[in-house]
Each structure stands twice: as structure tokens, then as C-alpha cells.
Amino acid sequence: MSEAEKRELDALQAALAAEHAAVYGYGVVGGRIGAERRTEAQEAYDAHRARRDSLVREVKDSGGTPVAAAAGYALPFPVPDAAAAVRLAAELEDRVAGVYSDLVRAAGGKRRATAAAALREAAVRAVRWRGGSVAFPGLAERAGTASASATPTA
Amino acid sequence: MGCSDGSGPDGTGGPSAADRARARAARDSEALARRYDAVVAAHPGLAERLRPLRQEVVRHVKAFGGGTGSTAVPPSASPSAAVPGDEKEALAGLAAAERSLADRRAETLLDVPGELARLLASVAAAGAAHVYLLTEGDG
Numbered sequence: 001m002s003e004a005e006k007r008e009l010d011a012l013q014a015a016l017a018a019e020h021a022a023v024y025g026y027g028v029v030g031g032r033i034g035a036e037r038r039t040e041a042q043e044a045y046d047a048h049r050a051r052r053d054s055l056v057r058e059v060k061d062s063g064g065t066p067v068a069a070a071a072g073y074a075l076p077f078p079v080p081d082a083a084a085a086v087r088l089a090a091e092l093e094d095r096v097a098g099v100y101s102d103l104v105r106a107a108g109g110k111r112r113a114t115a116a117a118a119l120r121e122a123a124v125r126a127v128r129w130r131g132g133s134v135a136f137p138g139l140a141e142r143a144g145t146a147s148a149s150a151t152p153t154a
Numbered sequence: 155m156g157c158s159d160g161s162g163p164d165g166t167g168g169p170s171a172a173d174r175a176r177a178r179a180a181r182d183s184e185a186l187a188r189r190y191d192a193v194v195a196a197h198p199g200l201a202e203r204l205r206p207l208r209q210e211v212v213r214h215v216k217a218f219g220g221g222t223g224s225t226a227v228p229p230s231a232s233p234s235a236a237v238p239g240d241e242k243e244a245l246a247g248l249a250a251a252e253r254s255l256a257d258r259r260a261e262t263l264l265d266v267p268g269e270l271a272r273l274l275a276s277v278a279a280a281g282a283a284h285v286y287l288l289t290e291g292d293g
Contacts, residue, residue: 097279104275105268116260116275123279124286133287135210136217137279139272 001063004106009064011099011106015115016059018099019052020069025092028075032085041089044125048096051118058111086129093126094137101138175266179274180220182255187211189251193244196237200245207284214277249288256281 001009026045033041059066079088100119104112123137136142169177190208194201215221238244259278263271 097276101272101276104263105272109264112271113260113264116263116271116278119275120256120260120279120282123276123283127283127286133207133210133280133283135213135280136273136276137283139276142217142276 005062008103008106008111009059009062011103012055012059012062013064013067015096015099015103015118016052016055017067018096019048019055020067021073022048022092022096023052024069024073025075025088028079029085029089029092032079032082033089034082034085037082037086040128041085044089044093047121047125048092054114090126090129093122093129097122097126097138098140099138172266172270175262175274176218176270177220179259179262179277180215180218182258183211183214183218183277184220186251186255187215189248192237193248196239197241197244200241204248207287210280210284214280217273217277245288249285252281252284252288256285 023045026041026048030038030041030045056066075088076091077084077087079085097119100115100122103115104119107115119138123134126137127133134143187208190204190211194204194208212221238247256278259274259281263274263278266274
């Protein structure tokens with residue numbers, strides 16, 4: 001495997017790990033979100049599951065063993081209510097946007113196009129949750145503040 | 155792919171395809187910022203809502219290496235399309251401009267080196283987010 005292929009596989013695995021975390025995180029969001037935004041949360045959950053499943057296939061196609069979901073994830077902050085659930089959803093999208101921007105850089109062709117589309121979707125969902133935009137979705141080095149994220153605990 | 159100026163082989167002393175794509179991106183974002191200015195000039199009531207979005211567009215110009223003055227075109231030199239008299243239509247026009255630029259960048263990023271592709275993808279995503287903010291409440 002060439003260096004470029006290894007970088008691409010690493011970026012795919014990072015995206016997959018982030019989607020595992022997002023699927024877990026949206027499970028938490030769904031349990032706390034207000035009724036008026038439950039459909040939105042469900043749609044996001046479904047979208048992340050679909051991305052996760054296609055990334056599993058991509059990793060296998062690239063000769064890798066897909067990273068598994070962690071048994072549990074530490075949330076970036078406590079999520080006791082609907083307002084915190086909305087903040088968590090926005091954080092999850094920020095984190096996902098970050099790994100897809102890296103995948104855009106590492107991949108080419110169709111895979112790069114798919115990663116760019118996933119980045120775009122995550123950025124739009126983040127704005128819907130948060131109500132405001134950021135100048136450079138997915139580019140932590142250009143953000144004012146580093147984004148916290150759900151991290152595996154196991 | 156979606157590129158009309160058929161990039162020739164590099165190494166001829168001219169700017170590389172990536173340099174050209176970057177300069178084009180800076181010009182496109184500058185033109186977009188001017189559209190925001192035109193809408194705000196016609197509809198001062200939208201100024202507060204549009205200010206953060208325009209500021210982000212200006213940051214995009216700088217990220218692509220533009221806005222240094224050498225390439226900046228004064229607003230008067232580029233008569234933009236007439237701004238609709240209706241606020242909602244003016245916002246819809248801005249949203250359409252943001253969307254078509256984001257779509258174009260999604261194509262351009264397939265043909266440039268990784269680091270520029272990553273920046274283009276992020277800025278295109280920001281543009282798509284702007285479309286949402288410009289049109290929310292219309293549904």
C-alpha cells in the first residue's frame with residue numbers, strides 16, 4: 001500500500017469512527033430533544049447511519065478492517081435537557097465535518113466528491129441546530145475555538 | 155470537469171491550475187460579497203441579518219489569497235444585477251448565487267491538489283449553510 005493509499009484509508013477510518021460517535025450521540029440527542037425537533041433529530045440519525053454503513057464498505061474495499069464502534073462514548077458536556085441536546089447535535093455535526101474535510105484532502109475522484117457532499121450536509125445540519133453559521137466548516141485550524149466532541153470511553 | 159478554460163499542461167512558466175483555481179475562487183467570493191453589498195444598499199432592513207454572512211464571505215476571499223487590493227474591483231466598476239425591490243426576492247437571489255457558487259466549487263475541488271480541495275469543500279459547505287440561513291422561514 002502506497003503512502004497516499006495509507007493516508008486515504010486512515011482518513012476513511014477516522015470518518016467511520018466519527019460516524020460511529022455521531023450515531024451514538026444522536027441516540028442521546030433523541031432521548032432529550034423536544035418534540036418539535038424530534039423529526040429533525042431522527043433524520044440526522046438516519047443520515048449518519050447511512051454514511052456509517054457506506055464507510056464500512058469503503059474501508060473494506062480499500063483492504064482495511066473497519067473500526068468498530070466503542071462500547072460507550074464520553075459526551076463533551078452533560079445533556080440533561082432539550083437545549084443541551086441541540087448543542088450536542090451541533091457539536092456532533094462539527095466533528096463529522098472535520099473528518100470529512102480531511103477525507104476530501106486525502107481522497108480523489110468519486111470518494112472526494114462524496115466526502116465533500118457529506119461535509120456540506122453536516123455543515124447545513126450544524127447551522128440548523130445552532131441557528132448561525134461558521135466561515136470554515138470542518139477546518140478546526142481556522143475556527144475561533146476548538147470543537148469538543150464525543151470521545152470513546154471504551 | 156465543469157471547467158471551461160481547458161487547463162493546459164503546467165510547467166510552461168504560467169500559473170498552475172491550482173493557482174488559477176484559487177484566484178478564480180477569490181474573485182467569485184469577491185463578487186458574492188458585492189452582491190451582499192448591493193442587497194443591503196437596496197434593503198437596509200436586511201443589514202443586520204446579512205452582516206455575519208457577508209463577513210464570512212470576506213474571510214473566504216482572504217483565505218483564497220484575494221482582497222489584497224491588487225485584484226479588488228471597486229463596486230462601481232461592476233454593475234451587479236438589479237436587486238429586486240421585494241426583500242424576500244432579494245434574499246432568494248442571494249441564496250441562488252450562493253447555491254450555484256457552492257455547486258461549481260464542488261466540481262472544481264475534484265481537479266485541484268488536496269489542500270486546496272479541502273478549503274474549497276469547506277467554503278462550499280459554508281455557502282450551502284448560507285443558503286439555508288437566507289431561505290429559512292420560507293417553507
